[in-house]
Amino acid sequence: MTTGLQVRNVSKNFGGLRVARDITLDLPAGARTALIGPNGAGKTTFANLIIGALEPTSGSIYLDGHDISKLPEATRVGAGIAKTFQITNLFRSLSVRDNVRLPILERERRTASFLRRYDGDSAVEEEVEKTLAEFQLLPLADHLVRNLAYGQQRLVELALTLSLKPRILILDEPAAGVPSSDSHLIIDAIKRLPADLSVLIIEHDMELVFEVANRIIVLVNGTILVEGTPQEISQDPKVRELYLGAGHG
Amino acid sequence: MSANSTIAAARPQIRGAATFLPPIILLAGAFVAFWLFPYDLGFMTRILIMMVFVLSFDLILGYAGIATLGHAAMYGCGAYAAGLFAIHVSADPLLGLAIGAAAGALIALVSGLLLMRAHGLSLLMLSIAVTMVLQETASKARGITGGADGLTGISMGPVLGIFEFDFIGKTAFWYAFCVLFVILLVLRVVVASPFGLALRGIKDSPSRMRAIGTPLYRRKVAAYVLGGAIAGIAGALTAQITSLVSIEAFNFALSAEVMVMLVLGGAGRLYGALIGTLVFMTVHHIAAGIDPFNWLFVIGFMVLAVVFFLPEGLISLPKRLMRLD
């Protein structure tokens, strides 16, 4: 049986607009894959196709050999796929602790229970505190998320998503909007991710991409232009012309 | 690490005070009101019933963030169900409450399966349309409901077989108070549960809730049904205590007023719902007593003042005042 995520010939049309065409790629366990490409190349669309926020027009997506193309988002999340948002999407009027607690409760299928206290399970509470500590969020645990600085919110975004214990993790521009003085926090957090996790990073920041990815896929106009190791990509003439040439001067 | 354990140790204490103080204040308030205003028992009972109703809406709007303008649908169904049950089946009040709750939950389930897929204006309109259909149905089914004249002939047996309803309304007052108290305790458990936390998550960010794998639609329907059951209990209380179910139980104005009361007090806070109801009903009572035609001015300006200057409701007033110092 093949493990990890396989994407096979996936296309997506919006009306007459083809935002993803015939994409085929593998995200095996333990991989650190980066998806790069110019604005409007269809990167976020692709992430939404994997997570199930969008349904592909054609093609299939397999998780561990099972076709998940038709499953709703919630089911896919339950099966181990999770994604962070490009623009921070948190529970702003809840505390940092509750932001981490909620996905853990959801993962443990507890949120239908309405007779127990939400902080009453010691195993869950232990995991909440451990996660907060891992992301150095303990000092902020009782603050409401809406009162945090943006860089801190990005960290909560990561902590929240990782609390789902996904096997496939999609990071949609994890450092977007983070002041460069804080971006090492994000990079460190990504580097500390569990080794067997398959991570797909969508990112503009080339420094971050080359620091964490061991495979890079270049997406242009909804289709894969080229893929390879960071070294191959950085030497590929097509990519240099299209992207790095402009980006790296 | 040591700071962390101090916080952990301090928390149960705070929780202890926060757990017991408000219900004690509520109980004391009921006794004081009962003793101070013996001639206003009927009005105060109406406030208690309305508190139950507004609490039920708090779960839906305040916690889950589902904005509807048709909450009277469940209230009206509970009232008619309890009234008809008392006339045709049994005069036992508590059984009647159960029937009212079941009717409210049923209509919330049936309509909720449709409503909880809608958002924004469509949701507001759909919830109004459902209530209108129910009101018109009750108005046309004259043989069963009494139509526009209302459902009359309800006479209740003693509560628990012991406490007869009296003319002054003492039994009614304490009966309504006990129901409110129990509902409040139940809701306190619910909002502090994983389900309650999930509802607050849905209110903050539905898209994020979906992304952490919550079956959003099912949670929303569940909240709507639970809120509907409690609204049904409020309707049943009205039917039992006033011995009358009026077609106005389905009025749009009632749904709108419930929303006003809730936001006035502070949506998403159980005691906010109670405070909002108390203030709205009292202001309404006094303003309408002074000038029956112009009380809408008072309510109108009060609502605007809260939305503009105190968006978290009256319950946030002490905190706001303290911050001003």
Place this chain on the structure above:
Amino acid sequence: MTVALSIVVDGIAYGMILFMISIGLSVTMGLMRIVNLAHGGFALLGGACAHVLTNSYGIPFIPALLVSVMAVVVLALPLERLVYRHIYRFSELEQVLATIGIVFIMIASVNLFLGSTLLPIRMPPVVSSPVDLGFKVLPLHRIIVILAGLAVVTALYLLVERTRFGIYLRASVDNQATAASLGIDTPKVYLAAFALGAALAAFGGILGAELLPIEAYYPLRYMVLFLIVVAVGGMGSIIGSFVAALSLGILDTAGRYLLPDIGTIFFFLAITAVLALRPNGLLVKSS
């Protein structure tokens, strides 16, 4: 046959009134993303003003109509600048609340000065005289309403499609940020659209007073109807609102003629079905 014709004619006249009153609501909802429950209040204020002018001062109908519409505009401008401007930024729920508060104050104001009885608007007697169209005899009033409705929709269409203001308006509806970055003065566009919507509501309210009688509780009584036109027509769409208003007018009239007992139930069930299937409006595909 005659019944069918009556339904269509009465339904269209009724629909035209609904359209004129609701179109401002639809445009402001599409433009400012605001749920304005107080919109019907402008129809009430226009109607109340026309009532006072025609009944207490004996001013003829046409001048009274124009003065009333102007008066509503004069009231709407500062209201937008001082109150609504802040409401745009509110959450949906706070908008509902704030505008309910405004409705209450409008109702109480009319109540204070004119009481809660019906406020008839005196029209020239010729308006109620029958006109023979060859295939049907109609009161002149119906014909005037229908023609006025057609004139309004045509004028609005030209305004939005052919004028600079229309370009600004469409750009602002599509994307406020982009419109602002193109140098469009969006606050002014809002103000103009709001005032225009209020004027049309007053105009429709006065013309339609025979069908939807003016009284203090008017904005609450018919609020649901106006909002339904917007919800079914799709926010911000002139053609959508027009089609929705006419369909709802005919549907409601047909219900009253053919199923007098359960007309209202039928009407709201139909609305429920439409909104359940097309949550963003009749002409807008659900996303």
